[in-house]
Amino acid sequence: MKNPTATVLWNGIVSDDAKPQPPSDDWWYEDASLLSLSLYKRLIQAVESKGMRPESIAASLIFYARKYLPLMNRQSSFHDTNYVNSGTTISNISEADQRALLEEIVGLLPHQKGVTSSKFLLRLLRTAMILHASPSCRENLEKRVGAQLDQAVLIDLLIPNMGYSVETLYDIDCIQRILDHFISINQASLVSTSPCIIEEGQLMSGTDPLTPITMVANLVDGYLAEVAPDVNLKLPKFQALAAVIPEYARPLDDGIYHAIDVFLKAHPWLTDSEREQLCRLMNCQKLSLEASTHAAQNERLPLRVIVQVLFFEQLRLQPSGNLGLPTKNDVSGQVEPAQDRAVGVDHHDMRERVLELQKECSNMKKELQKLVKTKRSWSILPKRLGFRKKWEPCSPKESKPSDTMAPAPCCNGQQNHENS
Known part of the structure; x- marks a missing residue:
């Protein structure tokens, strides 16, 4: 601390009461x-x-x-x-x-x-x-x-974007080149590291080789969400920028899901196939509970993606080894308080919706089985009544084997009438 009693003599030289401060x-x-x-x-x-x-x-x-x-x-x-x-x-x-x-x-x-x-x-x-x-x-x-x-x-x-032909609001091609260069110089370290054994805590500590690519993945997801409202942004350019990031670089896909949702909202004229193609950029299994709840009720997503979200959410909510079946607590109407606080009302609604879909699917299977049994019984009935191919000449035209069942009762009826 500088001595208040020190006096400056000349040209920065101070008295002996205080030491000069280093520049x-x-x-x-x-x-x-x-x-x-x-x-x-x-x-x-x-x-x-x-x-x-x-x-x-x-x-x-x-x-x-x-x-x-x-x-x-x-x-x-x-x-x-x-x-x-x-x-x-x-x-x-x-x-x-x-x-x-x-x-x-x-x-x-x-x-x-x-x-x-x-x-x-x-x-x-x-x-x-x-x-x-x-x-x-x-x-x-x-x-x-x-x-x-x-x-x-x-x-x-x-x-x-400052080019002569301004297609988009922001210069996305420049960011694409920057991102490609980052991936190229970090490719060796990323390939040598197995993403399967990396834990989330190591990614956040900053000591793991995957930390830079994870930070860049979050950065790119945020950038995509910012540029997605531009109506002049084409789907191939959006996909090309998002696809540069490897799938294992994102611990969660909430960021890319948000960017996709913003893009779909700003481009309502996309066809169903284009929406399907866009949603392939995210992994429904890596959505958080909050993002899964939002995606399950998002009308802008394709139906197939919504079904996938509901399916994986059901797998997450059900205990291991009891997939698709109600648990003991569900049958008795008792739910643990801790589980109830973690899941919430929205996820109970989601579970009910998945169970309804499963119920409808099982009903459809039963109806199909009934139709198959009915078809088999009709095919066996003429044989039990003694109708054979000898009545085929009653038809004026030569019929196919699958059509011989229809004229047989007619000929048999005429023969019985004549005999009577």
């Missing part, structure tokens, strides 16, 4: 930002060769970029209302100079993963799209973001 790491950022781009580039290369920490170099580049690139201080998406303080921003720079400055800064960024924040990289990428930077510059930024996509947040991924 912070950012003391040179402001002074370095006064240099021209060529001199600043030489300075960064020099301090990097002398072994300066990559974090300090990245922070200086961020300070320099925000001072000379006004677009860096604007909102990153339609939903982001947080503005960076632009009081020190120089705005009288031409677009060509800003483009050249941005490309130089991207080339000077340290290559170590995590040194530069994903938020700043995504803002640089959005600015590069606005300024029409070179394809190599944008590809470099996309790969940097893809390498640390698990550190990004949803609001920074919502990059508005």
Whole structure:
């Protein structure tokens, strides 16, 4: 703590009553930002060769970029209302100079993963799209973001579409490329790890190799839910982005189910086959109790998916070894209080609905069995009455074997009448 009795003599030199405070790491950022781009580039290369920490170099580049690139201080998406303080921003720079400055800064960024924040990289990428930077510059930024996509947040991924032919509200193709790069560089670690032996607690602890892909899966599911209301978003593009995430990367499929539900609500003209194809992206067995209850009553889902949800929910509610049959407590009308609190009224209604479906199915089977027995009895009756194929000539035309039963009574009736 600084001594209040200390007095400053001259040029930062204090009296012996207090020790001088060490300078912070950012003391040179402001002074370095006064240099021209060529001199600043030489300075960064020099301090990097002398072994300066990559974090300090990245922070200086961020300070320099925000001072000379006004677009860096604007909102990153339609939903982001947080503005960076632009009081020190120089705005009288031409677009060509800003483009050249941005490309130089991207080339000077340290290559170590995590040194530069994903938020700043995504803002640089959005600015590069606005300024029409070179394809190599944008590809470099996309790969940097893809390498640390698990550190990004949803609001920074919502990059508005700035192409000449704007098809969708957000640039989904860019996020697709970033996601593909993340999967490609993490493919080796994901394949070597068996997802069958990973527990949920290990995923949340952050020590398991599957943790980054799980975080990215939640991020992609949230992104899909944000872009799904766009009526111009086509089904193949939505499917392609969702299908990149492996199935084992999602401990629960509540996120992808929510995105599918939003997409179905915004695209009511989808055919039944397209709805079926869309719902294949989720696993009904990995829905939580709350999501299963919502899906069972969701009229936008195909009937087959609703039946699957009800079936798996019934399996979950019934104890093992007693699938589809009422338990002892159900017969006696007694339900344990703890189970009743966990299941709730909605799940009891769901159980009743499943039991009704099972009852209707069994009734249909009984009716079919009755029809089969009736058909067999009619086929045996003519043989018991002595009707044979010798009465076939009574028919004026040659009939098929299956049709010989119909004219036989007629001929037999005529023969009995003549004999009488």
